[in-house]
Amino acid sequence: MDERNLQSNREFKTHRSPVLSDSDNSMLNGVRIHGKEEDKMVGKPLRVVHYLNQFFGGIGGEDKAHAEPQMKMGPIGPGKAVQGAFGDQGKVVATIICGDNYFAERIEDATTEVMNLIKSQQPDVVIAGPAFDAGRYGIACGAVCKRAQSQLGIPAVTGMFVENPGVDLFRKDVYIIETENSARRMSDVISKMVNIACRLVAKEKIGKPSLEGYFARGYLRNEVSDRIGAERVVSMLLAKLRGEPFQSEVPPPKYDRVKPASGLKDLHAATIALVTDGGLVPKGNPDRIQAREATRFGSYSFKDTDGLNPDDYEVNHVGYSPVFVLQDPHRLVPVDVMLDLEKEGIIGKLHKKFYSTAGAVCVVENIRKMGQAIAKELKEEGVSGVILTST
């Protein structure tokens, strides 16, 4: 972090404003943390279980990557640094060691096996890794932490290098401390992991990713700056004009790329389906598709003689004015033209159902799931190509 970044962060008020009252708990996916108040600082130390792979667990190298999950009492290898970081506040009661390949080849089951071992120790907190840039290890750490949170309701923290695939897979669910790509600064990383873990147990607010050193989990939270937006944006422009470094408050989005499917070889044999995210639904919205943040989609049949009758449909979508589409739904879902193309033999068949959802205020995960579900249904019904219409 450069000086300037720290500077601007310090300008923000750190008091809790009323609107943020429920966010801490909601941040952990609704999991309530059974922090035992009396264990917080003095009194009984927290029971800690540490997860390691075969290498850090001292069993062996790649030759032992198929090792089944096993438990050893007390801290092992880096676990000693974990114990040191907890000091009197925590006791590493057990270490679970599992081979990276064993885990990677059966992620769900391996997670369950590891969880059973963890459960037996009745821990208050789980520490996994850190995995640095080891991909299989990172995925295992992420999976173990995520399951420990959801199944046992306890905090679980890990650490990885930015390119570890475990980061993108698990950062929304788990606090992952950012590490370098090798095991240097192990104790520094472990300190940060343990620090966050203790605060999670105490249900304290965890600060911003850049300050605390974890990967942003993808939540947006309103806070109150010391300056109004107009002042901040003009100052940012002046810094940019002067060639000075500045910290954008909004980073660019990241979207993955997909290799396109093969094109249709024979149009005359193809069945094409129409899909829309413009929110066109039958009157009454029978599937109750939401006008924004949709989690549901519907498929609606139409007769091949009529096309879409405006009296039968409505639009449920917050992001545009549906006036013109309500007058003629074909302006969004071109059934009439497709029927003509089918009659003329230009395309093999028009699928006699159109699929619909609303693409306003999308949650990427929901759209992804709906896309997968729609694709599955379309393929089962023999569709070979799709035209998607969006506003």
Next chain:
Amino acid sequence: MLTKELERAGLPTSHICALTPVAQMVGSNRIIPASSVLHPVGDPNRDPAAEKAFRRGIVEEAIRHLQDQSNG
């Protein structure tokens, strides 16, 4: 984003979209510019017959893209 999941499952998908920069950013592969946000494959300023012909033009373009191996 819907287009990506459909393509991932092996269904070539043409995306008729009014905001092509968004489609490009999000990663749709076969992008066809729509008429407008308010009427992607329509045009209320034309008379019905002309509007339908206009709609057909856009749809035919979308179908052509379905036959491509990819759209750059």
Next chain:
Amino acid sequence: MEIQMRLQLDILNIKDVQFGDRTRITEGVLYINRQELQEFLKEDKRLSGVDVELAHPGEKCRIIQASDVAEPRAKTKGGVDFPGALGKQGTVGQGNTCVLRGTAVVVSECRREGDPPMQPGFPRHGRIIDMSGPGAELSIYGKTHNIVVVPRPANEISVQEYRIALKIAELKAAVYLAKAGKDLEPDEIEVYELPAPSKIGKGLEHLPKVAYIFQFIPGQFETIPGYPVLYGSNASSIVPTLLHPNEILDGAMVTPYRTMAIDVFGLQNHSMIKELYQRHGKDLCFAGVIITVGQGDERENERAAIMSANLAKWVLGADGVVLTKSGGGIPEVPLALTAQRCEELGVKTSLAITHYPADVGDADGSILFNAPEVDAIVSLGTPWNPITLPPVERIIGEPAAFPEGPPVDGPIETTFRWMKGIFSQIGNSRLIAVRY
């Protein structure tokens, strides 16, 4: 003849608002002849009746269905009030305008059965202004003495005509009230004076020239025919053009019916314009304002992007521009296109945006553009964060019949999106959405 547009705001600091026998201002208190104001507003035949209520900071009072807010202002010299909108056409942005600071006119909409809501999913309480509690702490209207105007539609008029009548009632009330101050000595004066581009800059050559590109209509919503937005007429299809910033401050521009986090009050106190004015001659030279609208049609957006960028670079001579949008996600596309065109011409850009496109738990999808050169972005907050409002003792405004819901005077779990005066698309808020 004047050599530059000079606007003087004669500001009266109002400490309290009460009903009284005559509309007047005495010792910082605005007294309102309620009957006179109600009857004046009811002259509009599109309305069957008008109620006027008062809401003071600190009261356990909730204003619902707040569709817009305006600051009481009236021209005392050199112009007409809300030209075109209130009938008379004329110029604004110079002369004197009386301002009743510390007050606001809030217009509250009544929905008849069968009238469509502003948008799908509109809650029965519409947009809220709370006068105490967390809502009031965060909202600028929780701190003003609010004169709430509740016009009722006449039975036979269309909902669109009513919505125009709503805005007119708001503007008329704002002018009526401010006229009470026209002969009084102001408590404070603000002067806004900016010469034409060719005359600007004497002695300021070393300062960077900064212009503001103001997207004031998003283009994703229906235009109501006859709605007075710019000098009294619709402006949904205009190409980018120049306005003197004073024209925006002084009533040439009125918000369209459906807005998201911009009110007439916000335009009158335009924070971006005020910020540029304040810094003019200090660390920048305020080069001017370009107004533009978002469009649903991609070619029109491309056209607007090129024309805005050219106006900024070749007509105003800007070194840098700040840009804002109005509306949700769709208008981010023309916004980003415009910024890209500016950067192509060597005009550096910074943007200030609210995060409408994605849910609070999906920060990665929260903006709809991704151009590496458009890299200076200020966050104006996310509408999707929750806020819990306490129960209140008094409600002003009428809840809609649909959708059904808990009583509007009880505690309300809602999001920032349904509050007025907390967010601002033009930077008049200290909110920032932080990624966690």
